[in-house]
Amino acid sequence: MPRSKLGIKRKKINKDDLEIAVSLVRKQRMTIGEAAKHFDLKKPTLIFHLKKTKECGNEQYKYLPKKPKRVFSDKEELLLVQYLHDAANMHYGLTLKQVRGLAYEYAVQNHKKVDPSWEVNKCAGEQWLRDFRKKYANQLSLRKPEATSLSRATAFNRDNVEKFFTNYRSVLDRYNFEPNEIWNCDETGISTVHVPPKILAPKGKKQIGGMTSGERGTMIAAVNAAGNSIPPLFIFPRVNFKLFMLNGAPCGSVGVGNPSGWSNETIFVQFMQHFVKHVRPSVERPVLLLMDNHESHVNIPAIDLAKQSGIVLLTFHPHTSHKMQPLDRGVFGPFKTYYHEAMNNWMISPGNAGKPVTIYEVAAMAGIAFPRSFTPSNILKGFKVSGIVPFNENIFTDIDFMAANVTDRPMPQDTERQPPVSTASLASPEEPHSVVDLRNVDGPDENLPCTSGHVIRSPEIIRPHPKAHPRKISNNVKRQKGKSRILTDTPEKKLLEENIRKRMAKKLPKPKNKKSFQRALSFQQEILNSDTENEFELPSSDSEYGMSSEFREFNEDAQFERDSIEAGNFVLAKVCGKKIVKHFVAEVVSVTSQDIFVVKYLKKLTPRSAKFVRGDDNLYDLYNNDIVLKLPNPIQAGTSARQQCHLLFGVNLCNYNVS
Numbered sequence: 001m002p003r004s005k006l007g008i009k010r011k012k013i014n015k016d017d018l019e020i021a022v023s024l025v026r027k028q029r030m031t032i033g034e035a036a037k038h039f040d041l042k043k044p045t046l047i048f049h050l051k052k053t054k055e056c057g058n059e060q061y062k063y064l065p066k067k068p069k070r071v072f073s074d075k076e077e078l079l080l081v082q083y084l085h086d087a088a089n090m091h092y093g094l095t096l097k098q099v100r101g102l103a104y105e106y107a108v109q110n111h112k113k114v115d116p117s118w119e120v121n122k123c124a125g126e127q128w129l130r131d132f133r134k135k136y137a138n139q140l141s142l143r144k145p146e147a148t149s150l151s152r153a154t155a156f157n158r159d160n161v162e163k164f165f166t167n168y169r170s171v172l173d174r175y176n177f178e179p180n181e182i183w184n185c186d187e188t189g190i191s192t193v194h195v196p197p198k199i200l201a202p203k204g205k206k207q208i209g210g211m212t213s214g215e216r217g218t219m220i221a222a223v224n225a226a227g228n229s230i231p232p233l234f235i236f237p238r239v240n241f242k243l244f245m246l247n248g249a250p251c252g253s254v255g256v257g258n259p260s261g262w263s264n265e266t267i268f269v270q271f272m273q274h275f276v277k278h279v280r281p282s283v284e285r286p287v288l289l290l291m292d293n294h295e296s297h298v299n300i301p302a303i304d305l306a307k308q309s310g311i312v313l314l315t316f317h318p319h320t321s322h323k324m325q326p327l328d329r330g331v332f333g334p335f336k337t338y339y340h341e342a343m344n345n346w347m348i349s350p351g352n353a354g355k356p357v358t359i360y361e362v363a364a365m366a367g368i369a370f371p372r373s374f375t376p377s378n379i380l381k382g383f384k385v386s387g388i389v390p391f392n393e394n395i396f397t398d399i400d401f402m403a404a405n406v407t408d409r410p411m412p413q414d415t416e417r418q419p420p421v422s423t424a425s426l427a428s429p430e431e432p433h434s435v436v437d438l439r440n441v442d443g444p445d446e447n448l449p450c451t452s453g454h455v456i457r458s459p460e461i462i463r464p465h466p467k468a469h470p471r472k473i474s475n476n477v478k479r480q481k482g483k484s485r486i487l488t489d490t491p492e493k494k495l496l497e498e499n500i501r502k503r504m505a506k507k508l509p510k511p512k513n514k515k516s517f518q519r520a521l522s523f524q525q526e527i528l529n530s531d532t533e534n535e536f537e538l539p540s541s542d543s544e545y546g547m548s549s550e551f552r553e554f555n556e557d558a559q560f561e562r563d564s565i566e567a568g569n570f571v572l573a574k575v576c577g578k579k580i581v582k583h584f585v586a587e588v589v590s591v592t593s594q595d596i597f598v599v600k601y602l603k604k605l606t607p608r609s610a611k612f613v614r615g616d617d618n619l620y621d622l623y624n625n626d627i628v629l630k631l632p633n634p635i636q637a638g639t640s641a642r643q644q645c646h647l648l649f650g651v652n653l654c655n656y657n658v659s
Contacts (some may be wrong), residue, residue: 004067015063016039022049071112071128076255079140080106081136082332089402090154092466094147100124104130106522107458148322148403157404158396159394164317164324164484167392169366171314171486172391177226177288179389183279184290184382185271186327187263190234190339190366191216192357215481217261217362220271222279222289222326225389227376230320233271234363237261239576252278255363265299276309284431285311290388292321293482300497303487313487323386323400331373331381406466417590567591570631570649572656573599573622583656585612585631585649586622602647604658611637611646628656 014219017039025046032050036043049063072080080103087093094102101192107114117125131652133140140637171177218235232251236245241257249255254274256267263271281287288305291297293315306313316324323329342365346352380389392517565571569588574581586599599622605611612634635645 003147011346013045013063014039014043018046018049018063018379021046022053023130025050025218026053026341064637070112071107071124072110076106076110077132077136079456079458083137083463084140086402086460087145087465088145088400090406090465091145091148091403092406093143094144096129098125100126100129101126102459105462106457106459109462111573149319151319153324153403154406155317157403157405158401159399160317160320160484161396162393163322164320165387167484167486168388169313169393171288175286175288175312177286179383180228180288180391181285181287182225182324182383183222183275183287184224184388185220185222185275186248186292186321186325186332186379187218187220188220188327188332188335189216189363191560192343192359192362195206195584217359218224219366220263221327222275223331223379223382225326225380225383227379229374229379230275232366232370233267233274234266234366235261235263235650236359236362239581245360247360250367253363263294263296265296265301268299269301272309275463276311277306281310286312288312288314288315289372290314290325290328292447293484294317298310298340298487300493303493303496307488307493311488313488314627315484317484318482323396325384326379326382328382329385330378330380332600334378335369335373338372339365342368391588425656477556508556565591565597565627567628570602570634571597571599571622572631572653572658573626574628575626582656583628583653583658585658586620587614588621592621596621597624597627610653611645611648613645 023036025032025035032043032046036046042398084094100123104118115125148421171172217237220233221414231250234253234255236255236257237259238257239259241255246253246255257268258267279287289311302312321328330486343357346357383389387393425469519572565588567588571586571588572583573586574583585602587602588597588599590598592598598619600619601615603612603615631649631651634647637643637648
């Protein structure tokens with residue numbers, strides 16, 4: 001009988017009362033109505049069992065309740081439960097509709113007798129699914145999965161984790177770090193688009209709205225294995241940072257501006273300086289800083305600063321920080337929760353009704369959430385579950401690595417190595433659904449209409465888990481794969497410097513003729529053979545080659561000494577409009593004061609050319625803050641009278657909007 005839509009449950013029949021009532025009615029001591037009323041039984045039920053007693057012809061009636069019809073035995077259901085566990089751990093879990101379809105295929109393959117509706121719909125019934133979920137409620141539940149990228153799911157494998165722990169163990173053996181000397185830093189987004197919490201609303205209404213706003217910044221934080229933290233660094237999506245943006249931020253916080261709102265090489269160097277200021281490491285008392293492999297972290301100026309200050313830099317393998325980074329495991333989750341709660345309270349407060357949350361309130365919201373989330377208990381738990389402190393390289397089990405089994409395949413050149421054998425991979429290639437039978441060694445199950453030697457086809461054989469195809473052989477390797485490495489070690493630093501020099505040489509403008517080609521070739525060779533220490537030192541005259549425009553714009557003070565600008569020098573100046581920033585090459589005529597220069601602007605010969613010509617003789621005032629960098633002395637483009645008027649500066653300005 002299907003379940004009642006009103007939720008009314010049928011009352012269970014008392015076996016003893018039913019047998020006594022049948023006996024009394026048969027002996028004519030009570031009528032059917034009296035017996036049903038006295039023993040609290042349904043009259044049709046008592047009549048039905050009286051008929052059954054007459055058919056059996058027994059003097060003493062024994063009530064034997066019918067066993068509910070079952071499709072699968074306990075062993076078969078446990079195999080199905082285990083399959084659902086494995087699919088969820090591999091991040092390819094099944095929906096309720098897919099589970100019903102799998103149950104139907106499972107029953108057909110094992111020759112089970114099913115309800116006719118299963119055959120019509122090609123899936124199990126809803127009632128079977130309800131009973132199945134109720135029976136295994138302590139092992140299965142309906143969950144909303146968290147979106148996980150394929151890169152994270154496949155990069156977190158045993159090999160990559162072992163490489164990190166090998167580097168981590170070598171660092172611990174070398175320096176004997178204490179918990180208060182092991183730090184972890186990372187950035188997290190702080191957006192004005194918050195996630196509204198659950199609210200009480202009218203029942204039956206399908207959609208309930210919640211006020212949000214729309215800007216995004218970044219916060220860089222650092223914690224150590226003793227449960228301590230330093231004030232964060234905030235990155236605001238603005239060209240220029242103003243001090244009032246930090247109103248309400250945690251005490252000691254610093255801020256910078258970047259139109260994208262994200263971190264870059266220069267901002268990370270500024271964070272490293274902030275880190276050194278609060279932690280105070282030294283070469284005699286070094287500290288360990290764990291961080292991810294983002295390109296903004298892996299840069300030569302930051303590594304040089306770390307080596308000078310006594311900081312050992314160790315990176316995680318790319319796309320594994322969600323499992324191995326203490327900040328991600330124990331701190332950033334509570335921080336986002338409290339941050340959204342603080343922002344929701346601000347939005348619904350009477351004084352802020354109808355007002356959008358701007359980027360200038362972000363620091364204040366973070367100031368409320370920071371002390372509630374960056375607690376010693378949360379920080380210590382993050383280091384513990386990631387296996388860093390206390391050191392536990394076996395913290396992750398086979399279940400944690402199941403998601404990587406999807407792409408657990410051999411390299412194309414490694415033909416002898418085979419992927420791990422699973423039940424699904426035992427099928428022959430000619431028959432993708434061929435079965436490797438799992439025999440019931442304990443004998444036949446009493447619920448199965450089978451003889452001894454019954455064969456159970458497991459769900460994994462019927463519906464194999466996803467498996468990626470073999471890797472394709474590619475001869476065009478454009479980018480080296482990242483890995484966990486100790487950046488402050490000399491071999492790693494030299495390798496990184498060599499890769500940067502090669503990238504810088506490739507970014508040189510393409511020559512238009514043979515003479516230009518020879519000049520570019522010699523200049524490229526000069527870069528490749530240049531001294532490492534002079535090449536990447538801050539400040540450096542060669543650092544402008546191949547460097548991103550964001551680095552130049554937001555690290556202006558580190559590029560050169562402004563006091564060294566004299567009459568006759570050439571500079572690159574910026575003019576900030578409402579929406580865009582333009583750059584111009586200017587010749588310094590005189591120095592009026594320490595902050596003001598009198599200049600003449602040069603014209604670009606053509607929009608795509610690297611040549612400049614002197615324009616009109618008008619003089620303009622240029623403020624010190626508008627100078628981006630000091631250019632080297634120009635050279636003439638040729639020997640003819642026309643080419644002698646064309647000036648070349650020997651630098652790549654393609655990353656600037658030069659007019």
